Amino acid sequence: xxxxxxxxxxxxxxxxxxxxxxxxxxxxxxxxxxxxxxxxxxxxxxxxxxxxxxxxxxxxxxxxxxxxxxxxxxxxxxxxxxxxxxxxxxxxxxxxxxxxxxxxxxxxxxxxxxxxxxxxxxxxxxxxxxxxxxxxxxxxxxxxxxxxxxxxxxxxxxxxxxxxxxxxxxxxxxxxx
Numbered sequence: 126x127x128x129x130x131x132x133x134x135x136x137x138x139x140x141x142x143x144x145x146x147x148x149x150x151x152x153x154x155x156x157x158x159x160x161x162x163x164x165x166x167x168x169x170x171x172x173x174x175x176x177x178x179x180x181x182x183x184x185x186x187x188x189x190x191x192x193x194x195x196x197x198x199x200x201x202x203x204x205x206x207x208x209x210x211x212x213x214x215x216x217x218x219x220x221x222x223x224x225x226x227x228x229x230x231x232x233x234x235x236x237x238x239x240x241x242x243x244x245x246x247x248x249x250x251x252x253x254x255x256x257x258x259x260x261x262x263x264x265x266x267x268x269x270x271x272x273x274x275x276x277x278x279x280x281x282x283x284x285x286x287x288x289x290x291x292x293x294x295x296x297x298x299x300x301x302x
């Protein structure tokens with residue numbers, strides 16, 4: 126037995142050491158939490174959720190225009206959630222070859238343009254001959270209003286992301302507008 130114990134090493138290593146992998150934890154970025162980018166992204170998420178929830182609660186399948194509004198609202202809502210989490214947990218720093226200010230500016234411009242079309246389609250599809258006291262009419266009219274607000278929020282975000290991309294502002298660049 127003593128011979129066996131002399132051949133066995135008492136030093137152990139963890140699997141992470143042997144594989145050469147490093148373990149990192151996700152941390153919230155406090156600079157992002159205090160930025161205007163976070164405020165506008167949260168505003169876009171809340172208002173976008175209201176747009177598609179109000180439309181989804183009506184028989185929107187009867188009107189093709191509302192299918193477009195639902196696509197725009199849900200798609201941009203999901204992409205904004207992904208971008209929000211990328212910035213919140215500093216995952217955009219791990220993809221350092223991607224020009225994130227430019228990506229954010231292009232996304233906000235495209236989102237604003239898509240919401241312009243969604244706002245026009247949603248507003249035009251509100252049936253004026255419908256009884257104005259019914260729930261679907263009110264929900265569609267309110268969804269048009271919120272689509273306009275989301276359009277403005279994406280437009281303002283596009284303006285600020287353009288300034289961030291061009292480097293306009295302070296000399297102490299923090300990466301968030």
